[in-house]
Amino acid sequence: MAEVSSVPAPGIPPVGEDERSTELPQDSTMEESQSSDPSMYRYIKNDLFTSEIFKVEIRNLPKFIGFNDLKKFLAKQNLNPHKIKLFGKQTFAFVTFKNEEERDKAMKLVHGMQWKGQVLNVKLAKPKADPIMRKRKQEGSEGPPSKRTEGEEEEEEQPLSVQIANVVTPLWNVPYDEQLRRKEQEVVAVLQRLAKRIGNTNKAMLPWLFAQKGKYNKMCCPLEDIRPSPTQTEYRNKCEFLISMGADGEDKTVGFRLGKYKGGSCAVVGPAETSHVSAEAKRVVSEFQKFIRTTTYSVYDPETYEGHWKQLTVRTTRTGQAMAMAFFNPQKLNEEELDALKTSMKHYFTEGEGKDGGITSLYFVREGQRTSPNPEDLPCELVGGESCIHEELLGLKFRISPHSFFQVNTGAAEVLYSTVGEWAQLDENSTVLDVCCGTGTIGISLAKRVKKVIGIELCQEAVEDAKVNAKLNGLSNIEFHCGKAEDVFPIILSGLVASNLTAIVDPPRAGLHSKVILAIRRAEHLKRLVYVACNAKAAMNNFIDLCRAPSNRVHGAPFRPVRALAVDLFPQTMHVELVILLERVGYDTQPPGNSGSQQQQPGP
Template sequence: MRKKNVVLENVPVSGYAAEGKGLARQDGKVIFIEGGVVPGDVVDVRLAKNKKDWAEGRAVHFHTLSPDRVDPFCRHFGECGGCKWQMLPYDMQLQYKHQQVVDHLTRIGKVTLPEISPIMGGKETSHYRNKLEFTFSNKAYLTNAEMAAAGDEIPRRNAIGFHVPKLFDKVLDIQTCHLQAEPANLIKNTIREYAEANELSFYDIRQQTGWLRNLVLRICTTGEVMANLVIFHEDKEKREALLDHILKTVPGITSLLYTINPKKNDSIFDLEPKVYYGKGYVEEKLEDFVFKIGPKSFFQTNTYQGEALYKVTRDFAGLTGTEVVYDLYCGTGSIGIFVSRLAGKVIGIELIKEAIDDAIINAEQNNVANATFYAGDVIDIVDDAFFAKHGAPDVIITDPPRAGMHEKLVEKLLEVGAPKIVYVSCNPATQARDLALLDVMYTVEKVQPVDMFPHTHHIENVVLLKKR
């Protein structure tokens, strides 16, 4: 069992584990399986890791297919890194996600839990993302079938699509993506066709050459559309010709921008997008709140479920109109503004200054006069003088990144001792770790999972904590 290139035969898949991997048990060993397996499948697994009590590998042959399996709706399934659960009916996806929350809070958190509410599934299970980022590459990923058909001479093709998992320099050329509404595919395919016809070079991440780098699209439920084309260096004549062609060919674009990125990495947060057409931002709505979203703004990627998530957060906060609410990791202020009408005062704190700038604008745009926002680290900002000025919090809302809260922030929360904490998490595993640390002072009163990303294993979870 500990040899290399071991293949386990006729392994029955029984469930799912963390990160959406299939789960099986054989001869007392736990086996984690990649490769699009469904509970009920019987597969052969080639092991990549083989330890005493567990192993990890990929399904290389399917003997029996689960009766629960459904046909994937995307032609790129199995090669693209997204939507890995297309072969699983949506109601079963929700069951496994709900169980994932239960398992993490029970096994990692080890705290006393109330009955966990049924997961809130999404009404829209495709075309639900308001933001997507595509990558240009002169090294298109070729499938095994394409490689076999090519023979000895491997063709080099351009691609605009998504990075292939574990291959940083290969991009899968995407014709139709079902994650975002039109005109997303029309914009992407229009640029590809024009670039090929006019011999515009696609970026080579290894050699740091080429011109076209990334395309970032925002398509909002308000109907507004923003496209940001990222190029490696300025070429005014080529750039204007391409951008004019996009505007002429694709109806409905309300903001068209370009960003010059001469760096080795793809991040644009330290760059300055330039407006070519339109107002340079889009507006999205949650209930009747309107939010300005610029090319570098963070906003909940699924607008429909983002609104559901915020409603749960507001409900858990139990506001009566007088409370001082501290909104930690507030980003562009969306949660704080969403709960503001039921609060006495909202104090938002966020490390990224540009996000705070957007939060201030969003508050003004929505006539929210009882919210103030501060840029900086909570650990540094929140002290006795800050409390003297703003008041101690009655409710703390915290929405940290996937890594969860820093241990020093957890210590700060215990020091502050607010009566209620509403913890919004995109990673129940790190949330469970933090709940265990907070358990010395807080009890878990309510738990509500929310599915933000259908056809993936990702899950959001909201927890209400009350001071003992």
């Protein structure tokens, strides 16, 4: 699970996150940074969070350094950058921070420091130009638009339903068997690459790797057949919709963005004909769109930063409940006007025309004056219905709050968690560490067969849900801790003396913090680790650090991959969950039934 509220659907930006707020230039040049056109920087306002206003440029970096080298260097100075982007053959970088204090601290500490023979130069950097304004300016200076290619003309001529399907569900017209084959091939490539990387970082494993690669198509471990999603359509239980001008010209439209902001497009298409959105969510969107069109408030315009209605998040459950979260920028409206709007919204969906829309939990989220990139920090007010919704999974009951993480495909999540439980090889003496536990789904699903479960999660709301969920299911052998995994996990590990200890980690897309990996490596009594990766490429560094040879930085015997499997939680897209079982080198085990896994032999 994730330490963020959710993993958005393809083509959907994160909840409440301005697309430019954390993105550094992909093709930035010094000339662009020095642009003097004020219209290119209209988004730099005090009431919008963007790390671009806390940005520095570091010059004279050592040659041949990479992103991780610079990140580790800054971490040694106790600096926590928000984003890093290297340029000029890695000789200078733009680095943004979350606040002015961190930025100024970086300038004071790093400027004049010597690193690998180079004296670093740090200065303030101008923010990145607004992508859509830059595009407008370029189009204005280039004269008449260039002739479209045949492919572009063909795309423009396609119905909007096809265009949006190509954006949010790019495999919608590919047979499901072929989708699974493509995803499995992606996982094969990941495991082949991991085999090479492990060999480069742990020479002692080379004889073992040579044997593994010979048996398993150059992979580091056996890969079991991909497990399909029980349902291939209408499977998403959470979707985040933008509110903008419709691509069909209709104002106040709730849907998915047809293009990317940096590509110059803000238009959206409704989800009515998309295959992955549930019928219940489509009904909520339809009713909410009708409501906002009855109001006098305009949609939020990301070009001018004016307007109000910004986003609608919809969560649905198999138990027939639906949560709607309306993101609204108050601009200069007073509290009386906002109260009147919330009252009318409540009336519309509880007594008025929208009462049959299926909404059982209605929230109003105030989007202005953001001081944090985290959407859960936004004021979130219940205006109608129950405060939470409830779902059933593997015969268990779960409460879900607005910002709590819950896998977006409930049926496939049951397949995933069943696999995790099988691979963890648990018994009544086992202690399970559930890292990035969200609402506690994995730990709770395993609790009845083990001695103890300890969950760790960043989101306070999710932790509260997890505690309630444990009680709902009559469990007393489970506890939850709120905090950053890199802070909490080492403390918990150091105090555990359990002989049969297993960790299950299901982190956000970026993977686990390096401090968590180092703590896992140090805890030699932790012999088995089940890693669930929603983005295997992003988690690659985690896998490598778990398996690399011991060093001054990495203490404890390494792990090595024993078996792997993909579970399809995202039909019609190329996304897939990868499950890898890793075991400590020298740990001797034979999984029950020997279902595809090889017996671990003492270390190489």
